[in-house]
Amino acid sequence: LIWKAFRRLKDAGVLGINSRNADYIMGCNPRSLFPRVDNKILTKKLAQAHRVPTPPVYFTVEQHGDIAGLQKALQAHDEFVVKPARGSGGSGIVLVKGRSDSGYITQSGEVISIGRFSHHISEILSGIFSLSGLEDAAIVEALIHPDPVFSSVSFLGVPDVRIVVYRGVPVMSMVRLPTRASDGKANLHRGAIGAGIELASGVTTSAVHLSRTISHHPDTGNPVDGIQVPYWEKMLWMAAETYEITGLGYLGVDLAIDRDLGPLLLELNARPGLAIQLANRRGLKKRLDLVDRASAEISATPEARVDWALRNF
Amino acid sequence: VKRPAVLLALILLLLASCLLAYRVIRLGYPLFPAAPGRTWQITIDALVRGGKGETSLSLALPGNQAGQTFIEEKISSGTMKFSLSREGPDRIGVWSGFIGPREEEIRYRAILFFRPVRIAGTTPPAAQDISAPLDRAEQELARRLSRNLSRLAPRARIKTIAAAVGAQWKPLSPTDQDFQAWRKIVEKYGLPAAVCALSQASGLPSRRVEGLRLGDGITAGPLVWIELWNGRTWEILWPETGEIEKKPENLLPLATGGSPAARISGGEISDIRWMTGREVVSHWRLHFERAQHSAHLLDRWSLFRLPPEFQQTFRILLLVPIGALIVGFLRNMIGFPTFGIFMPVLMALAFRSTGLIYGLGIFSGILLIGYTVRLLLDRLHLLLVPRMSVILTLVIVCFTMLALAGNIAGLRQMMAVGLLPFVILTMVIERFFVLVEESGVAEALQTAAGSAAISIIAYYIISWEPLQLTFFVFPELLAAVAAVQILLGRYTGYRLSEIFRFRKLGGQP
Numbered sequence: 001l002i003w004k005a006f007r008r009l010k011d012a013g014v015l016g017i018n019s020r021n022a023d024y025i026m027g028c029n030p031r032s033l034f035p036r037v038d039n040k041i042l043t044k045k046l047a048q049a050h051r052v053p054t055p056p057v058y059f060t061v062e063q064h065g066d067i068a069g070l071q072k073a074l075q076a077h078d079e080f081v082v083k084p085a086r087g088s089g090g091s092g093i094v095l096v097k098g099r100s101d102s103g104y105i106t107q108s109g110e111v112i113s114i115g116r117f118s119h120h121i122s123e124i125l126s127g128i129f130s131l132s133g134l135e136d137a138a139i140v141e142a143l144i145h146p147d148p149v150f151s152s153v154s155f156l157g158v159p160d161v162r163i164v165v166y167r168g169v170p171v172m173s174m175v176r177l178p179t180r181a182s183d184g185k186a187n188l189h190r191g192a193i194g195a196g197i198e199l200a201s202g203v204t205t206s207a208v209h210l211s212r213t214i215s216h217h218p219d220t221g222n223p224v225d226g227i228q229v230p231y232w233e234k235m236l237w238m239a240a241e242t243y244e245i246t247g248l249g250y251l252g253v254d255l256a257i258d259r260d261l262g263p264l265l266l267e268l269n270a271r272p273g274l275a276i277q278l279a280n281r282r283g284l285k286k287r288l289d290l291v292d293r294a295s296a297e298i299s300a301t302p303e304a305r306v307d308w309a310l311r312n313f
Numbered sequence: 314v315k316r317p318a319v320l321l322a323l324i325l326l327l328l329a330s331c332l333l334a335y336r337v338i339r340l341g342y343p344l345f346p347a348a349p350g351r352t353w354q355i356t357i358d359a360l361v362r363g364g365k366g367e368t369s370l371s372l373a374l375p376g377n378q379a380g381q382t383f384i385e386e387k388i389s390s391g392t393m394k395f396s397l398s399r400e401g402p403d404r405i406g407v408w409s410g411f412i413g414p415r416e417e418e419i420r421y422r423a424i425l426f427f428r429p430v431r432i433a434g435t436t437p438p439a440a441q442d443i444s445a446p447l448d449r450a451e452q453e454l455a456r457r458l459s460r461n462l463s464r465l466a467p468r469a470r471i472k473t474i475a476a477a478v479g480a481q482w483k484p485l486s487p488t489d490q491d492f493q494a495w496r497k498i499v500e501k502y503g504l505p506a507a508v509c510a511l512s513q514a515s516g517l518p519s520r521r522v523e524g525l526r527l528g529d530g531i532t533a534g535p536l537v538w539i540e541l542w543n544g545r546t547w548e549i550l551w552p553e554t555g556e557i558e559k560k561p562e563n564l565l566p567l568a569t570g571g572s573p574a575a576r577i578s579g580g581e582i583s584d585i586r587w588m589t590g591r592e593v594v595s596h597w598r599l600h601f602e603r604a605q606h607s608a609h610l611l612d613r614w615s616l617f618r619l620p621p622e623f624q625q626t627f628r629i630l631l632l633v634p635i636g637a638l639i640v641g642f643l644r645n646m647i648g649f650p651t652f653g654i655f656m657p658v659l660m661a662l663a664f665r666s667t668g669l670i671y672g673l674g675i676f677s678g679i680l681l682i683g684y685t686v687r688l689l690l691d692r693l694h695l696l697l698v699p700r701m702s703v704i705l706t707l708v709i710v711c712f713t714m715l716a717l718a719g720n721i722a723g724l725r726q727m728m729a730v731g732l733l734p735f736v737i738l739t740m741v742i743e744r745f746f747v748l749v750e751e752s753g754v755a756e757a758l759q760t761a762a763g764s765a766a767i768s769i770i771a772y773y774i775i776s777w778e779p780l781q782l783t784f785f786v787f788p789e790l791l792a793a794v795a796a797v798q799i800l801l802g803r804y805t806g807y808r809l810s811e812i813f814r815f816r817k818l819g820g821q822p
Contacts, residue, residue, distance in 0.1 A: 018806060
């Protein structure tokens with residue numbers, strides 16, 4: 001029985017977590033290159049050098065002493081995002097929409113006092129949200145105004161597009177849509193929706209919410225499939241370019257679409273989750289094998305790799 | 314990447330099996346050092362009341378047979394003198410002294426290792442004419458009865474005698490008169506003596522034996538049976554039923570000379586009991602003895618050479634890698650959620666001193682208290698290190714309270730709480746809190762239950778004495794464990810839990 005079930009998963013080309021860890025992450029992602037994706041400040045610098053757009057950075061806070069000066073410097077900005085440079089899973093991110101007499105107003109309408117805001121930054125610096133628990137830095141960057149394309153199927157927050165890139169070739173993608181349950185965050189395990197995107201066309205297909213298959217957004221009631229993602233080829237190119245940026249062979253690339261600035265690289269993940277397979281109702285393994293077999297055919301440029309991906313997936 | 318890993322695993326396996334084979338074949342280590350059933354503890358407890366003169370108690374002791382090795386023998390004689398003497402092959406322990414009318418407690422304890430021995434040779438044992446002091450007429454009768462026997466082969470002869478004891482006299486066909494005379498002899502000397510007389514008259518050496526059956530049990534009197542020499546070995550005949558024992562190796566003869574296993578003069582035995590029990594633990598002492606006196610390199614580098622107080626530690630330590638292996642197996646092949654890798658193993662180690670029930674109870678209690686405090690602490694927005702320190706302090710305070718409560722209630726298990734891994738407990742509280750916040754209570758409880766389940770499994774594995782002993786005798790098995798760990802590390806197949814997680818994908822063609 002168990003063997004049969006394993007067999008079925010294998011036939012469906014499902015990538016399991018053991019294989020992902022041992023064959024792809026350890027095989028393609030040298031440990032020494034991890035800081036390039038784990039530290040968002042470094043990621044942004046590298047991305048800029050490759051002309052991949054990222055959200056504009058207002059400040060970076062690296063020492064507790066800088067927190068006091070931050071308030072003054074933030075006068076110029078009404079909207080911004082604070083995130084830890086080495087955060088994981090979206091924890092520690094605060095979206096500020098405006099300010100009131102007593103402090104800042106967050107995305108969800110909550111008011112945070114100045115004192116609590118400073119405390120949050122100092123928490124970030126002491127490494128509460130960082131992957132390793134070591135000292136961290138905080139980034140204050142521009143708030144993204146999401147392109148209206150997903151507004152009918154997201155509740156607050158910023159939908160982001162996740163593209164899994166193997167050896168520079170985009171292999172699978174989905175868009176993560178925030179829900180009321182996920183508190184505006186685009187993380188699947190917090191209750192966001194994952195909707196698969198057909199790689200060749202950039203149109204959304206099936207979707208999962210908390211590991212159930214759904215067709216409509218639970219909060220807005222609108223269908224999540226059949227949405228054409230704008231700037232699709234540019235996004236694929238940005239994703240493919242991350243191979244040159246980081247040198248890592250197996251990456252999850254998170255992009256957001258700003259209504260003014262277009263697609264922006266939010267962050268990279270060296271250990272992308274496997275739920276993307278559920279969102280697409282398709283196993284990753286077959287596509288990864290296809291890339292492995294086609295390696296001679298794929299030329300060195302990101303454009304050629306995107307081209308190949310569009311033709312094959 | 315796969316091949317070198319498999320190769321390394323193979324090399325480690327080979328190394329382990331070579332060392333193991335060397336120890337077994339060249340140094341004569343037992344392949345299954347913990348195999349039960351071959352080491353027995355024999356205890357004799359007696360209460361003796363003395364008379365006016367000197368009291369002397371004679372007990373037949375084990376150790377009279379080939380293939381019996383003493384691992385330990387302890388004699389407590391109270392105020393009496395103890396001496397050892399031989400009667401034929403039997404070892405007789407004699408306790409003597411002037412004890413008056415008060416009761417004296419006498420205790421004998423031996424741990425014996427039984428090696429299977431083939432009693433080779435066809436020479437019958439020396440004739441022992443001690444069994445039946447028959448008079449001339451009675452001897453004549455025995456000869457008449459056994460007339461038809463002498464023609465049979467020894468084994469057939471024994472069968473016929475056994476049948477006769479079981480009231481089947483047909484082949485012997487005695488006359489009614491002889492049969493009545495035989496009944497008188499049985500009444501006069503007892504059945505065992507009568508049967509001995511009969512078989513000796515037919516030319517078969519025989520003897521009356523008192524002894525014990527090896528099994529976990531207590532008896533107030535030893536068993537009595539008859540041994541008949543079939544030309545190669547003693548066959549055992551039960552006088553009550555006339556049956557021939559099929560498993561003579563399970564019997565321990567104590568007194569083979571016809572005399573009782575316990576005799577007293579100048580007093581009385583007010584209570585006596587014989588006990589036999591299987592002994593698993595003490596088995597290793599045998600290897601200890603061997604390793605102590607051996608000059609072999611592997612023996613000199615044996616763990617048996619360590620002082621005993623450190624040996625105990627290593628018996629546990631050697632099993633910790635297995636615990637880690639189990640954690641790896643359950644996580645990577647089954648998909649159990651756990652808090653960290655080592656937490657379940659460390660919990661299992663701690664359970665050894667607190668006990669499983671107390672350990673789990675204390676653990677979940679402190680986790681609950683810790684979680685509540687952590688929830689309150691969250692409002693204060695403390696920084697990471699001080700916040701963890703507060704939780705750590707809380708854990709220590711809980712330990713102290715429990716130990717004090719345990720002292721008042723007289724529960725040692727609760728005082729042993731200090732051995733729980735407090736650092737791990739502190740981190741579990743923090744991770745439990747984060748998990749509840751990020752993934753919900755259900756997921757956090759699942760992870761906690763998974764950790765508890767693994768620590769229980771690991772606890773039972775590291776407490777399993779035969780396994781402890783096996784690893785203690787053959788520490789090279791650790792290389793084999795490492796080999797399995799390496800292979801597990803290269804397991805890239807699906808986890809059992811992924812069948813469920815990706816069940817929707819599996820359905821597609």
